[in-house]
Amino acid sequence: MENKINILRKSFHAFFRNYQYFTFFVALILLPVSILVLLSQAVEFFSYPFLLTIQIRLDNLFNAAGFPPSSPFFFLLNVKLSQTITCSIFSFPFTLSFLLIAKSAIIQALHHKTPSTTASSVFSLYNPLLLTHLCNSFIIFSAHAVGLCFLFVLFISFSEFGYSSPDSAFFLSAGGAVVYSLILANTLIICNMALVVAGMENCGGFVAILKACVLIRSRVSTALSLALPVNLGLAFLEALFQYRVVTIYHMSDKISFATVFEGLLIAYLYSLLILQETVITCIFYTNCKSELRIDGEGNADYHYYRIKNMEENEIFMDSKFLHELP
Known part of the structure; x- marks a missing residue:
């Protein structure tokens, strides 16, 4: 618990140290x-037939997989x-x-300790972040597929034993x-x-x-506990936007300047939370790197720098880890 509080304290310190840069440049x-x-959150702002088509396709997929058609869980999942x-x-x-x-701007400010608004500095980390984000999209898609496959195997197995x-x-x-x-959370x-990591x-x-x-x-439990407060805050702002903006639009069928201003304020707070999430992850990264070299057996240290050398297409290994290979 002390380690988590220390990471949060350092994160808030880093945020307020670059307060003007984060709130007036990055948040915008x-x-x-x-x-x-x-x-x-409001389907009227999107193509509703497109959303309905996806729901029908997923419903057909769930029915073909043998999931209970009347289950509230699978309705909400759909x-x-x-x-x-x-x-x-x-x-x-x-x-x-x-x-x-x-x-890229957040990582640049925290890694080099010098916030910069120049295009060359901000875009210097864009290419590795772009490639990593595309790979992340594939990983997240695969995680959803694994979760659905697990549910399919679970329900099919129990239905075969008569638990229906x-x-x-x-x-x-x-x-x-x-x-x-x-x-999904671990992914x-x-x-x-x-x-x-890509930016740093x-x-x-x-x-x-x-x-x-x-x-x-x-360190999975630490990472999950650090991500929980931010995600709860994001969920709260989404619900607040639904209540204060979308609901008012449904009731009056029009939107006023005050409602637009309130929606922009909620969106700005939402941006600050996304920003703070990245700051916390950066501080957590530095904490993990500092603990990496004091690993008890040195295995994590070896595997990390083995991956680093793979990127440069060269094999390099510290002599003190040679005898620890399995």
Whole structure:
């Protein structure tokens, strides 16, 4: 617990040390992404037939897999997956541009200790972040596929043994939801760390993801506990936007200047939380790197720098680790 509090304390210290740079430059870059994500809560702002088509396709897939058609869990899973896919497709250009540029600016400020607004400095880390983000998209898609395959095997196996009652379906859905959430949560924290690794070490793609896996190994609980407050804050702002902006628009069928201003304020706070999440991940990265060399057996240290040498296409190994190879 002390280590987690120390990481959060350093994160807030880094944020307030670069307060003007983060709040007036980086947060404004993140603002279009935040607005698009928040607007995804209202299907009127998107192509509703496209969303409905995805829901029908997923429903057909669930029925073909033998999932209980009347299960509330799979109904909610269908809705959330449809919204996630729709939002991801529409926000993909903004993610590749504004989000990655903002993350590059944050990493540049924290890594070099000198915030910069020049284009050359901000875009210097864009290419490795772009390559890593594309690989992260594939990894996240694979994580969803693994979660659905797990649910398929789980329900098929229990139905073969005769456990097909509503009570059994409820408990299986609850257990499957927990496992599915754990798979997705671990994947997301690895992908977030991979983006920071790509910026800090100027490497990209699956090499950054492998390094992130080595860094987070044995620190998964710490990473999850650090990500939980920010994600709860993001969920709260999404609900607040739904209540204060989308609901008012539904009730009056028009939107006023005050509602627009309130929506922009919520989107700005949403940008600050995304920013703070990246800052926390950067501080967590430096903490993991400092603990890497004092690993008890040196195995994590060896594997990390073995991956680093793979990127440069050369084999280099410290002599003190040669005798520790399995």
